[in-house]
Amino acid sequence: MKDLHTKVISNQELAPGFFRMRVLAPGFGAQVRPGQFVMVRVREGATPFLRRPFGVFRTGFLPPECDGLPPKEYLEILYKVVGQGTALMAALHGGDPLQVLGPLGAGFDLPADGKELILVAGGIGVAPLFLLGQTLAPHRPVRLLLGARCRDEVLAVTEFERAGIETYVATDDGSLGEKGLVTQVLETCLKGSPSAVVAACGPISMLKETNRICSSYGVFLQVSLEALMGCGVGACLGCVVKGRGHTELAPRQLTVCEDGPVFRSDDIDWSQWP
Amino acid sequence: MKKKEAPGLGSERNPSAAGKIGAAPDLSVTIAGLKFRNPVMPASGTFGYGEEYAPLIDLEQIGAIVTKGLSLRPKAGNPTPRIAETVGGMLNAVGLQNVGVDAFIQEKLPFLCRIRTPVIVNFFGNTLEEYGEVAGRLADLEGVAAVECNISCPNVKQGGIVFGTDPRAAHSVVSLVRRRITKPLIVKLTPNITDITLIAQAVEEAGADAVSCINTLTGMAIDVFNRRPRLANITGGLSGPAIMPVALRMVYQVARQVRIPVIGIGGIAKAEDALQFLIAGASAVQVGSANFVDPQAMVSIVAGLDEFCRNQGINAVTELIGSLKTG
Numbered sequence: 001m002k003d004l005h006t007k008v009i010s011n012q013e014l015a016p017g018f019f020r021m022r023v024l025a026p027g028f029g030a031q032v033r034p035g036q037f038v039m040v041r042v043r044e045g046a047t048p049f050l051r052r053p054f055g056v057f058r059t060g061f062l063p064p065e066c067d068g069l070p071p072k073e074y075l076e077i078l079y080k081v082v083g084q085g086t087a088l089m090a091a092l093h094g095g096d097p098l099q100v101l102g103p104l105g106a107g108f109d110l111p112a113d114g115k116e117l118i119l120v121a122g123g124i125g126v127a128p129l130f131l132l133g134q135t136l137a138p139h140r141p142v143r144l145l146l147g148a149r150c151r152d153e154v155l156a157v158t159e160f161e162r163a164g165i166e167t168y169v170a171t172d173d174g175s176l177g178e179k180g181l182v183t184q185v186l187e188t189c190l191k192g193s194p195s196a197v198v199a200a201c202g203p204i205s206m207l208k209e210t211n212r213i214c215s216s217y218g219v220f221l222q223v224s225l226e227a228l229m230g231c232g233v234g235a236c237l238g239c240v241v242k243g244r245g246h247t248e249l250a251p252r253q254l255t256v257c258e259d260g261p262v263f264r265s266d267d268i269d270w271s272q273w274p
Numbered sequence: 275m276k277k278k279e280a281p282g283l284g285s286e287r288n289p290s291a292a293g294k295i296g297a298a299p300d301l302s303v304t305i306a307g308l309k310f311r312n313p314v315m316p317a318s319g320t321f322g323y324g325e326e327y328a329p330l331i332d333l334e335q336i337g338a339i340v341t342k343g344l345s346l347r348p349k350a351g352n353p354t355p356r357i358a359e360t361v362g363g364m365l366n367a368v369g370l371q372n373v374g375v376d377a378f379i380q381e382k383l384p385f386l387c388r389i390r391t392p393v394i395v396n397f398f399g400n401t402l403e404e405y406g407e408v409a410g411r412l413a414d415l416e417g418v419a420a421v422e423c424n425i426s427c428p429n430v431k432q433g434g435i436v437f438g439t440d441p442r443a444a445h446s447v448v449s450l451v452r453r454r455i456t457k458p459l460i461v462k463l464t465p466n467i468t469d470i471t472l473i474a475q476a477v478e479e480a481g482a483d484a485v486s487c488i489n490t491l492t493g494m495a496i497d498v499f500n501r502r503p504r505l506a507n508i509t510g511g512l513s514g515p516a517i518m519p520v521a522l523r524m525v526y527q528v529a530r531q532v533r534i535p536v537i538g539i540g541g542i543a544k545a546e547d548a549l550q551f552l553i554a555g556a557s558a559v560q561v562g563s564a565n566f567v568d569p570q571a572m573v574s575i576v577a578g579l580d581e582f583c584r585n586q587g588i589n590a591v592t593e594l595i596g597s598l599k600t601g
Contacts (some may be wrong), residue, residue: 001329001330001567003330003568003570041567046362046363046514046515046543047361047362047517048359049359049360049363049364049514049515049563049567050359050361050364050566050567051566051567054575084359089545101330101512112498150364174294180441201413213281227354228354228355228356228357228358229357230366230566231320231326231565232561232565232566233322233326233330233569234322234326235320235321235325235326235327235352235565235566236319236320236324236357236366236368236563236566237356237368237371238354238355238356238357238366238368239354240354240371247350248351249347250348250349251348251349251350251351251371253350253351253353253371
């Protein structure tokens with residue numbers, strides 16, 4: 001875990017309001033585990049005050065330059081412009097300074113049983129699943145089920161396919177792939193072959209339904225949760241969720257930043273979300 | 275890690291300085307007989323139990339470690355959302371979630387005992403009796419250098435604010451705690467009151483060794499699209515650079531009214547902020563939500579104080595305390 005004072009390499013708008021930012025990150029790839037995240041400080045000063053959390057999408061090396069130096073390492077995040085912080089990020093260009101704290105939190109930890117891995121993603125929730133798929137695709141079958149509101153918001157399919165991951169798309173309006181919810185696709189998959197493990201990231205409604213389906217088929221599931229965060233290291237307690245077995249007298253609050261963001265689905269009290 | 279300069283403070287030198295310019299200054303301060311290597315420490319609730327930040331900051335470069343507030347029993351805290359960003363700061367309504375004093379002693383204190391930095395344990399109670407009970411459990415603990423009694427949390431009905439806004443209630447809770455503990459006792463005050471000096475004087479009279487001020491200012495924020503408060507608790511405590519002028523004014527007022535040391539808190543993010551508090555009368559400072567944004571903030575502030583003293587020919591940081599010139 002380091003606080004890198006680094007630079008933006010590129011910041012590409014993939015679809016209206018959706019960006020992929022590549023940041024110089026020496027030594028980062030060797031440290032990061034799939035599912036971990038970083039806290040980005042867009043600029044110094046009091047506004048915006050807090051950092052913003054983003055799942056690590058991918059790491060890699062820039063093609064070597066003819067300067068005799070070792071190739072430069074980068075990390076990538078995917079983000080959607082939702083407020084002040086991400087709007088400022090969207091305005092950054094290659095060469096602009098940026099502070100990146102990470103890698104943070106607990107990543108995915110799946111049973112090494114060789115079963116097929118099904119990745120279930122909703123919208124921008126696809127981001128932290130790529131590294132997991134890319135890491136495991138050489139060792140076990142991996143499929144991605146990707147849900148989005150419309151065609152424009154279907155992100156990163158090319159990257160997954162290049163990593164040898166078969167991809168199924170569902171959109172709310174049917175503008176790409178199947179019309180409907182990605183969780184319906186998951187249910188169909190599990191009906192056909194219930195011998196699988198699932199990793200999911202997306203809106204809470206999608207995760208809740210994914211949890212319901214996986215538990216009814218007895219399938220192992222890990223979810224990556226999103227939360228408002230203050231610190232990213234377990235200190236401010238702003239991002240807590242209730243763990244299974246939580247009561248007021250014997251509290252079992254889990255921090256999304258430090259205990260998560262990846263949790264076993266049976267470690268979460270799903271009834272906390274209506 | 276690049277060493278950051280305190281902006282605007284780095285190169286300016288004082289030609290009429292009393293001390294030798296460039297000499298290593300003494301940054302240490304003493305509060306209630308306890309010596310701190312420098313006057314910079316975290317504010318309770320922004321630094322966990324210390325261990326959370328161990329990978330990111332050298333815990334032996336700061337003046338003290340101040341823990342998250344502890345209660346007699348574990349506390350679940352408030353529902354989420356608990357935090358909301360606002361202009362120049364943030365609101366929080368965590369609601370004093372903590373592991374409880376016994377779990378702290380078992381699970382968190384052993385780590386802190388290995389760090390060569392004084393540990394200040396912050397605590398609170400839901401009732402008068404609980405304040406006494408928690409103080410009793412901390413009284414003889416090795417590894418606890420001092421305690422900070424919180425009578426000022428704005429986010430829970432009991433456990434603070436009711437004791438912190440009435441001079442008589444403040445006096446009785448601090449008297450009770452004082453009888454249970456001989457370790458240095460700091461009392462943390464709320465700014466959500468008309469005249470903070472009345473509470474400061476009451477707790478001084480009740481036997482407090484120091485006061486720390488201020489806790490967060492009560493505030494709120496609303497999402498205009500769904501017309502809901504941005505905190506589940508509706509209101510919360512405002513912290514960050516936005517509150518610094520208010521905090522500074524209160525520290526100035528309190529320092530003039532009490533004889534015990536004052537620890538300044540409120541929006542401190544850089545060395546110049548800390549200097550303002552020292553000059554206003556604070557003997558030490560606590561850095562709060564700035565830790566979230568920049569885990570190196572406290573170390574940068576210590577470096578900035580050192581640099582300022584060198585350039586201004588100040589031999590000891592204590593020369594700055596209460597050195598405000600008026601009139």
